[in-house]
Structures are given as structure tokens and as C-alpha cells.
Amino acid sequence: MKFEILASCPTTRARVARMTLNHGPTLLPTFMPVATQAALKGLTPQQTEALGVTLILNNTYHLNLRPGIKILDQAGGAHKFQGWRRNLLTDSGGFQLVSLSQFTQITEEGALFSSPYDGKPTMLTPEESIAIQHSIGADIIMQLDDVVSSLTTGPRVEEAMWRSIRWLDRCIKYHESKGRQDTQELFAIVQGGLDPKLREICVREMINRKENVGGYAVGGLSGGEAKDVFWKMISICAEKLPVDRPRYAMGIGFAEGTKLLDLLVCVALGIDMADCVFPTRTARFGVALTFRGPLNLRLKHHTTSLDTIEEDCPCPTCSSGTSRAILHHLVTVETAGAHALTQHNVVFQARLMGGAREAIFAGTFPAYLRSFFANYFGETGYPKWCVDALRSVGVDLLEGIPPAEVKVVDGQGMKWEYSES
Amino acid sequence: MLSFRPHTNTIPEVFGPRRGLISFVRSESNDCIKLETPGLLVSTSRGVVPHLSRDNLRRTNVIRWINVPFESFLERQPPLPTTLPLQPLLGFDPSRHIIALSLRDPNDLRPIPPNGDGHVSAMCIRGVQRVSPSSYKTYVRDSKPDVVFALTDTCLSAPPHSQKRMTKSIDRSCDWLRNLLSSSTGAERSRNIFVNLAGGGSAGARRAFAARLVEPLEPKDLVDLHPLQSLDEGISGYSSDLASLRASVLLSSHDELSGLIKDSLGSLSNAKARIATGSRSPHECLRLIRDVGFDLFDAQWAVNAAHWGVALDFRFPVPSRLRDRESLDIGHNLYSEGYAEDFRSFIHPTEDVISLEESRCRCSACSPSFESDILNHSPSLDLSASHDTTAQPFTRAYLHHLLQTHEMSAHALLMMHNLTVADDFFAGVRSVLEAGPGNFNDEIALFEKVYDESMMVMATAKEAWGTVDKERGKGRLAREQQKAAKNDQQPVVQTESTPQ
Incomplete structure (x- = not known):
């Protein structure tokens, strides 16, 4: 892997980098669309690439169930299986084990769970996870970590943190024993719950293994913790992690509607990559993302609008003149409606990140943040946690706004378009 | 303007195989769209070709x-295409696509209250x-299709x-066609009209309807429909809604079906598109x-196959390597486990050399x-x-995976x-027709033997x-595990009907 920092924001911790992996370069910061089952919902790899996407995510847990390792091996890996020629990242499969499986018990050996096939107790060890990810063949693979809910407190959090470190060592050992270091980058995952001390210890331990890992992820967040705690944890980790390694905020924004903010704030705090299913999932429910907030195209007032979703959007949907009215006619009824919104939403997030890269490169990132928030939240009020988080890295979102007009609101910063009736 | 020209060397008396060319010249842009016949037309659902993004x-x-x-x-009232015409509304390409408008989806046979006068x-x-002939005429005027199917009173x-x-059905269908053709109501006369051959399963009724199309107009209609001398002069072609x-009638054989259609077409011009x-x-x-x-078919079977996970794999004329085979499937049911490890593309002859x-x-x-862009x-x-x-190329194994995981891209690819x-199939038909009609009959017989028609x-x-x-x-x-266990216990449960 080649990781070159092209520019750094003089104010915040944001940076622009070029990460060159086995399947070409990806510019950071970036957002990764999620292709859980080896397909971005409704789109072919040709369509996905045309949207300007260079890095997508596949889920190990799902691919291990279907099509299964045997078939992936025969196909020569997930790239060939799905016809994707750019970069690919897989998670360890551990998170879905906890969230989807009926019983999971963590032991030092690995995660013990009931097999979704036959209900028999099955063990996923760190070695096993890496072996599966070797078959999938993604350019970035994740260590198996001991995931605890971010709301867990007490000694279990510390135990999970230390176990994740031990498991990292096992993952590294297995990965290197198979000689895969040159084609697949192993990322470590920082754990430690919501305890700053544990996070710092974990980061320190993992920095000790820097020569054996390609990058770092911040894990164990976005499970329902307060936004205020969320950004502080991201900030602590991002600040301490080595400058010359990419930093990935895992699964950020599990709660609907807040992802865009999470993403942008995380970039300012020094994060380079984030994944989320939001743009593709919300598309299937008829929601289009715009720089002025989401549009719920199922609502009645879109029935007659001949405007496109967003005026200057280069996505295939907007550039072919698809009106909001015809989208209203199609969404949630015809698959082509979901395709159209998925294309738009993926491009929207790519533009948001592309704009951030340009701004960081030009040294105007604080202004970019201010203008995004003004457009997006001008009417409803700025979420307090965003204002605080950005202040911590030297950007005052409220700068230049007359005090009488400043609106700051508590809560997550959800923005949603509701029916008027 | 739409025109149909049968190839002179192939045009039969009235019935029989023919090749031709449909051309559509767009007056605004001089774009000319050409369509060789027999050929394929594609139907939309809610204005989109199913599963295809723009x-x-x-x-x-x-x-x-x-x-x-x-x-x-x-x-919605007013209907969306009356505020923005179909072509820009639906994103079709004016230089490539001919847009034909009908009121109803001819393949929708759900019960519906009867039509009125x-x-x-x-x-x-x-x-x-309920849609009146005059509102239909307004819809046609405002949504600006290239071709219009006249309203028909189908039972x-x-x-x-x-x-x-x-009798009522024929009267109404003629009235509604007359209304569409008339210029007296202020609206410009619609051009490029296709008429569904009314009369249902009754040979007599079908002949009567055809006769009404070609009979000279009543004096009052001569004014309204000037300069037309008959309804038939105002239409570009005929459609049969199979x-x-x-x-509408219990048909025991193909001959009965084609017999009914011939009852309609017998007295009509053979120079119009069908x-x-x-x-x-x-x-x-x-x-x-x-x-x-x-001349044109909607090939709904190709669309249904894509809905249900079948990748079509057949050719006309039957390729030489398959000519001694029998009852082959016309495609691959990619849901089948047999394709889970099949890394070939959808169409792949068994021989190494294609x-x-x-x-x-x-x-x-x-x-x-x-x-590239x-x-x-x-x-x-x-x-x-x-x-x-x-x-x-996309593989059968990948499609099998997409279908099993309910991913939408499977249907787009299919x-x-x-x-x-389907388009290649019609191209094959044209190439055999070019060689001669005798050849065509033999090739059909072979096709019927080689490919399973029950599908x-x-x-x-x-x-x-x-x-x-x-x-x-x-x-x-x-759930699948439970079901499999249940089936193992009672392996004979075959008559279980699916609750749908």
C-alpha cells in the first residue's frame, strides 16, 4: 500500500491523501458504499464505477453464508465474482455475529455462535476470520475484534479492549504466515468503549504494532451512545493515531439520518474513511439526499414538481432530467425508482466528500464546513454536538452569523422531510 | 411520421411470413428511427421498462x-404526462425510441367493471x-406520443x-376511433394510430369490425374526418391483443387463434403494420x-423470464450443434442450485469453439x-x-447468488x-425469411422439436x-432448515399448494 498525504487542513485535522491499494488508487477522505451481498443495491459494477466510486465494502458474514468460501475460491475471489475492478474492503464478520446471531459467546479462542445453517455451536477465531477474508480477497481486511455494545460499562469493556489487542496479534501472525501482506492490507480496530483512558491505552498498544498493520479503524461506536461522547471518542483516537496511516471510522451513524454530519465532522477530526448503508437503504424507501436536506419523494407535494432532485447534480438520474414527479410515481413501486435514487444518493455522498477533498486541498475546509452546515441546517438550527466538535478543532460554525439569528439545537441532528398534513 | 414498408420480394397475398421496415421520421429533428420487422417492441410498467434505470x-x-x-x-389529476410530454418525462431518447401510447396495459387481465358507451x-x-374518449384524446394531445393505440371496447x-x-363492442370501438380521428373537436387529428382488432372470440364479429373500418364514411363523418374516405385510411396499422x-374464448389450437385473427385481417390491407x-x-x-x-411482438415472455430469474438461451434458426436435440429449455432457471458453481456466461455453447x-x-x-467517462x-x-x-461477462454463479440473496441487480442484468x-431471435427470423419461405417452415418445425414450448x-x-x-x-x-427437515420427514407431500 502506498499512502501519500497530498494536503493537510491548516485549521482542522482533516487531510487529503491518496491511498494506492492492490486495485488502484482511492482518494481520501472518502465514503464507502456498502455492497453487503457483493452487489450495491440494484446497480451493476459498471454503473457503480461510473458514479466515481473507487472503494466499496462487502460483508464477510454474509459472503461466508452465501455464496460461501468454496464458491469464492473457485471464482478467484470476490472481485472476480462480482466483476468489480476497484478497491474492496471487508469487515471481520464479528459485528454481524453479535448483531444477527441468536447466541454468541466470546471466549479467548474466538466467538462461539450457533451456526445459521444447522444451529450447531461454531467457532469464529481470529485466524478463521482472516482465512475467510483471504478467500474473499479484499484489498483492505479487518482484524476480528471483541465487540461490545457502546452502552456496556464495567470491566467487560476493558476485557474486550485487551482481547481485541491479543486477537490483532493472532490476525497479524496468521496474515503474515500466509504471505498476504503485499496484496491485502490488514487494519487494526481500536476498542475501549466510551472510556478515554482505555481508548488511549488501546491506541498506544496498536501503534506498537504499526509495522504490521496497514491502517487503523475506530470501532465500537455508533451503538446508541450520545453524540457528544461519540465525537470525543473519535477525536481522541484520531488525534493519537499515526499520521502516516489511514484512519477509518467503522459503521458510523447507525441511527438513520445523522450520517452526513457524522461523516463530515469525523473528517474534520482526522478520519479518512467511513462506511454506511444509509444512502442506499434510504433510497429504497424513497428518500433523496441533497445539500439542503433530504427529500422524501413519497410525499404528496412532489407529485407535480418537474424539477430534478438537485439542480447541478451530475448523477445519471439528475443529468438525464428525471423529475421529482416521476420519481414520486416510481419509488417503492418499481425497482427502477430505487435504482435512480440509489445512483443519486451515492453520487451525493461522493460529491460531499469530493468537495471536502477539494476544500482541504485549497485550504478552505473551514469555509466548506460552514457553508455546508448553513445550507443543510440554516432553517432548522445547528446541532449542538456538531458545533462543539468542530470548535474543538478550531472551526466556529456560527462565525459571521448575527447572534440573534443563531439557532443551535440539542439532539442528534436528524433532519427529515415530513408530510405537511 | 411513421411508415411501414413490406419488402416487396417477400410480401404475400394477405397472410404469410413477411419482412419489412418500420421507419419513423421526427419532423422537428429529422431523426429517422428504423426498425426491421418482424421485430421486438418493449412494454413499460408505470412508464419505465421494468428493472432498467435510464x-x-x-x-x-x-x-x-x-x-x-x-x-x-x-x-393523479391532471395526469403527469399531460404536464410534461412522455418523451422528456420518461427520459426516452428521441433519436432512438418510438413511443407508443395505449390507455390500458393489454396484458393486464384482472377483472374490471365493464366499459360504458x-x-x-x-x-x-x-x-x-373511467376515461372518456374525449379525455383520452386530450391525454394523447398533451402527452405527445409518436404512436397511439385507439380505445377499444374489450370484453x-x-x-x-x-x-x-x-355488437355494442364493435359500435363503441368504431365510435371511439372516429372520435380520435375527428378534427372537429378542435384538437389536431392524431397521427400514427393503431387499432386493436375488435370482435373478441367471435369470427363474425371480427369480420364485421374489419368491414366497418373499410366501409365508406357516412356523409356527416366525411366532413368531420376530411379528407378521409374510410376509418381505415386514417390508421397506420392493426394490433391484436392475444x-x-x-x-374471451376457449381456444383448442393455434389454428383457431390464427383463424380468428385472419377473420379480421382478411378484408384489410396487407400493407399496414401488424x-x-x-x-x-x-x-x-x-x-x-x-x-x-x-410485424412486431411485445415478447412479454422475455420480460417475465427476467422477473423470475430465467436467462434466455435459445436461437432461431436452431444452431447446428443442437439440431438433433429435443425439448430443451429456452433458458436457464438461475435459481437452481445447479448454477451455484457455474462460472460461464448466460449463453455458452458446450463446445470450446464458438x-x-x-x-x-x-x-x-x-x-x-x-x-470511459x-x-x-x-x-x-x-x-x-x-x-x-x-x-x-457476468456469470451464472453470480446471478444465482444475486437471486438467492434477493438483489435487484439480478433482474436488471436479466x-x-x-x-x-428476443431481438436476436427476430433477427434470426428475418435472416431465414430472406433465404426463402420454404426454409422458414422447416426451421419452425425444428425449433418446435428442439425447444420445449410448455416452458x-x-x-x-x-x-x-x-x-x-x-x-x-x-x-x-x-426457516429454510426447518422446512427442509419437515420435507425430509414427509417426503411425499407434493400436492401442497402455495398460498398465493
Whole structure:
């Protein structure tokens, strides 16, 4: 892997980098669309690439169930299986084990769970996870970590943190024993719950293994913790992690509607990559993302609008003149409606990140943040946690706004378009 | 302006196989769209070709004639296409696509209240809407289709239909056509009109309707419809709606079906284009071309196959390597476990060498290519995009996976493929016709022997599609496991009907 920092924001911790992996370069910061089952919902790899996407995510847990390792091996890996020629990242499969499986018990050996096939107790060890990810063949693979809910407190959090470190060592050992270091980058995952001390210890331990890992992820967040705690944890980790390694905020924004903010704030705090299913999932429910907030195209007032979703959007949907009215006619009824919104939403997030890269490169990132928030939240009020988080890295979102007009609101910063009736 | 020109060397007396050319010249732009016949037309659902996003529609260059049933737009008043015409509204390409408008979807046979003297009952998501001939005329004027199907009084109630009902049906259909042709109501006369051959399953009624089309106009109509001398002079072609025809009368053989259509066409000009919607199989298309002489088919079987997970794989004329085979499936039910490890593309002859007559399928699933022009979201940090556009064909194994995991892209890929196979099928028909009609009959007989017309493969796939649709979601593997265990205990439960 080649990781070159092209520019750094003089104010915040944001940076622009070029990460060159086995399947070409990806510019950071970036957002990764999620292709859980080896397909971005409704789109072919040709369509996905045309949207300007260079890095997508596949889920190990799902691919291990279907099509299964045997078939992936025969196909020569997930790239060939799905016809994707750019970069690919897989998670360890551990998170879905906890969230989807009926019983999971963590032991030092690995995660013990009931097999979704036959209900028999099955063990996923760190070695096993890496072996599966070797078959999938993604350019970035994740260590198996001991995931605890971010709301867990007490000694279990510390135990999970230390176990994740031990498991990292096992993952590294297995990965290197198979000689895969040159084609697949192993990322470590920082754990430690919501305890700053544990996070710092974990980061320190993992920095000790820097020569054996390609990058770092911040894990164990976005499970329902307060936004205020969320950004502080991201900030602590991002600040301490080595400058010359990419930093990935895992699964950020599990709660609907807040992802865009999470993403942008995380970039300012020094994060380079984030994944989320939001743009593709919300598309299937008829929601289009715009720089002025989401549009719920199922609502009645879109029935007659001949405007496109967003005026200057280069996505295939907007550039072919698809009106909001015809989208209203199609969404949630015809698959082509979901395709159209998925294309738009993926491009929207790519533009948001592309704009951030340009701004960081030009040294105007604080202004970019201010203008995004003004457009997006001008009417409803700025979420307090965003204002605080950005202040911590030297950007005052409220700068230049007359005090009488400043609106700051508590809560997550959800923005949603509701029916008027 | 739409025109149809049968190739002079092939035109039969009245009935029989024929080749021809439909050309459409757009007066605003002088774009000329050409469509060789017999050929393929594609129907839309809610204004879109099923499963195709606009960029994939563009990639599927076999789509030239697009039928748009208007009824789904009736859920809002005014209907959307009256505020923005169909072409810009639906994103079709004026230089490539001919847009034809009908009120109803001819393949929708759901029960519906009968039509009245002054209205046709149409179906939309909010239920049944009545559409009068004059509002239809307004819809046509405002939505600006290239071709219009005139309103027809089709009896969708259970047969038999009384003679009185049939008479009424013919009267209404003629009245409604006259209304569409008339220029007295202020609206400009619609051009490029196709008329559904009314009369249902009654030979007499069908002949009577055809006679009404060609008979000289009444004096008062001569003024209204000036300069037309008969209704027939104002229309570009005839359409036969096979789905409703089959529903209106019990047909025991293909000959009966084609016999009824011939009853209509017998007294009509053979120089006008003939469209058949609702054909059940490529076999039926072949026989209709042979016995009647149709020019365009909607090939709904290709669309259904894409819905249900079948990748079509057949050719006309039958390739030499298959000529001694029998009852082959016309496609692959990719739900079947047998394809889980099959890394070949959808169409792949067993021999190592693909002969000249079987070059690789040109669809975007079998011959995909990456775009050379991709979006760049941070231009000052240009990634120097790869201009290599070569992509690997999609495999049966991948499609099997997509279908099993209920991923939508499976149907998009199958749609692009199946429409291409259908288009190639008609191209094959044209090439055999060019060689001579005697040859054509032999090739049809061979096709009927080699490919299974009952299309069991479609039924099996449809069942698998239903199963995945029902089982999917969290805990699916456990549910499947339970079901398998149950089936092991009682292996003879075969009569269990699916609750749908």
C-alpha cells in the first residue's frame, strides 16, 4: 500500500491523501458504499464505477453464508465474482455475529455462535476470520475484534479492549504466515468503549504494532451512545493515531439520518474513511439526499414538481432530467425508482466528500464546513454536538452569523422531510 | 411520421411470413428511427421498462419501440404526462425510441367493471378510473406520443359474450376511433394510430369490425374526418391483443387463434403494420409470423423470464450443434442450485469453439464494458482514470447468488440479456425469411422439436422466485432448515399448494 498525504487542513485535522491499494488508487477522505451481498443495491459494477466510486465494502458474514468460501475460491475471489475492478474492503464478520446471531459467546479462542445453517455451536477465531477474508480477497481486511455494545460499562469493556489487542496479534501472525501482506492490507480496530483512558491505552498498544498493520479503524461506536461522547471518542483516537496511516471510522451513524454530519465532522477530526448503508437503504424507501436536506419523494407535494432532485447534480438520474414527479410515481413501486435514487444518493455522498477533498486541498475546509452546515441546517438550527466538535478543532460554525439569528439545537441532528398534513 | 414498408420480394397475398421496415421520421429533428420487422417492441410498467434505470435503458440498444400504458398515470389529476410530454418525462431518447401510447396495459387481465358507451374502465393504483374518449384524446394531445393505440371496447368479463354485447363492442370501438380521428373537436387529428382488432372470440364479429373500418364514411363523418374516405385510411396499422383474445374464448389450437385473427385481417390491407401483444412463447411468435404475418411482438415472455430469474438461451434458426436435440429449455432457471458453481456466461455453447453463427451475446450482461467517462468528484486531484473499458461477462454463479440473496441487480442484468436474446431471435427470423419461405417452415418445425414450448423452466423459476421472496430476511437460513427437515420427514407431500 502506498499512502501519500497530498494536503493537510491548516485549521482542522482533516487531510487529503491518496491511498494506492492492490486495485488502484482511492482518494481520501472518502465514503464507502456498502455492497453487503457483493452487489450495491440494484446497480451493476459498471454503473457503480461510473458514479466515481473507487472503494466499496462487502460483508464477510454474509459472503461466508452465501455464496460461501468454496464458491469464492473457485471464482478467484470476490472481485472476480462480482466483476468489480476497484478497491474492496471487508469487515471481520464479528459485528454481524453479535448483531444477527441468536447466541454468541466470546471466549479467548474466538466467538462461539450457533451456526445459521444447522444451529450447531461454531467457532469464529481470529485466524478463521482472516482465512475467510483471504478467500474473499479484499484489498483492505479487518482484524476480528471483541465487540461490545457502546452502552456496556464495567470491566467487560476493558476485557474486550485487551482481547481485541491479543486477537490483532493472532490476525497479524496468521496474515503474515500466509504471505498476504503485499496484496491485502490488514487494519487494526481500536476498542475501549466510551472510556478515554482505555481508548488511549488501546491506541498506544496498536501503534506498537504499526509495522504490521496497514491502517487503523475506530470501532465500537455508533451503538446508541450520545453524540457528544461519540465525537470525543473519535477525536481522541484520531488525534493519537499515526499520521502516516489511514484512519477509518467503522459503521458510523447507525441511527438513520445523522450520517452526513457524522461523516463530515469525523473528517474534520482526522478520519479518512467511513462506511454506511444509509444512502442506499434510504433510497429504497424513497428518500433523496441533497445539500439542503433530504427529500422524501413519497410525499404528496412532489407529485407535480418537474424539477430534478438537485439542480447541478451530475448523477445519471439528475443529468438525464428525471423529475421529482416521476420519481414520486416510481419509488417503492418499481425497482427502477430505487435504482435512480440509489445512483443519486451515492453520487451525493461522493460529491460531499469530493468537495471536502477539494476544500482541504485549497485550504478552505473551514469555509466548506460552514457553508455546508448553513445550507443543510440554516432553517432548522445547528446541532449542538456538531458545533462543539468542530470548535474543538478550531472551526466556529456560527462565525459571521448575527447572534440573534443563531439557532443551535440539542439532539442528534436528524433532519427529515415530513408530510405537511 | 411513421411508415411501414413490406419488402416487396417477400410480401404475400394477405397472410404469410413477411419482412419489412418500420421507419419513423421526427419532423422537428429529422431523426429517422428504423426498425426491421418482424421485430421486438418493449412494454413499460408505470412508464419505465421494468428493472432498467435510464443508463441501463441506454445500454440496451435493442429497445426501439416502447409501449406506454397510460393508466398508471390516472392516479393523479391532471395526469403527469399531460404536464410534461412522455418523451422528456420518461427520459426516452428521441433519436432512438418510438413511443407508443395505449390507455390500458393489454396484458393486464384482472377483472374490471365493464366499459360504458362513453367510457373505458382503466386500472391504476387507486382503483378503477373511467376515461372518456374525449379525455383520452386530450391525454394523447398533451402527452405527445409518436404512436397511439385507439380505445377499444374489450370484453374482459367471463365468456361467452352475447351477440348484443359484441355488437355494442364493435359500435363503441368504431365510435371511439372516429372520435380520435375527428378534427372537429378542435384538437389536431392524431397521427400514427393503431387499432386493436375488435370482435373478441367471435369470427363474425371480427369480420364485421374489419368491414366497418373499410366501409365508406357516412356523409356527416366525411366532413368531420376530411379528407378521409374510410376509418381505415386514417390508421397506420392493426394490433391484436392475444391475452384478452385467449381470455374471451376457449381456444383448442393455434389454428383457431390464427383463424380468428385472419377473420379480421382478411378484408384489410396487407400493407399496414401488424402488432401482436401477449404472445406466450417464441414458438407462438413463429407460428403467427408463418400463418398470419405479424410485424412486431411485445415478447412479454422475455420480460417475465427476467422477473423470475430465467436467462434466455435459445436461437432461431436452431444452431447446428443442437439440431438433433429435443425439448430443451429456452433458458436457464438461475435459481437452481445447479448454477451455484457455474462460472460461464448466460449463453455458452458446450463446445470450446464458438462457431460463427453463435458469436457471444452482445447484451450488457454477457458483453459488459466499463464507462470511459466516469464522474470525478475532486477534479484538481485527478486520479488519472483507467480508460480500459473491458469487463468480464457476468456469470451464472453470480446471478444465482444475486437471486438467492434477493438483489435487484439480478433482474436488471436479466432484462438486458433477455431483450437482446428476443431481438436476436427476430433477427434470426428475418435472416431465414430472406433465404426463402420454404426454409422458414422447416426451421419452425425444428425449433418446435428442439425447444420445449410448455416452458416448464419458467414455471419452476417462478416458484423459486416466490420462495425466496417469502423466506428472505433475518432468520432465513433457520426457516429454510426447518422446512427442509419437515420435507425430509414427509417426503411425499407434493400436492401442497402455495398460498398465493
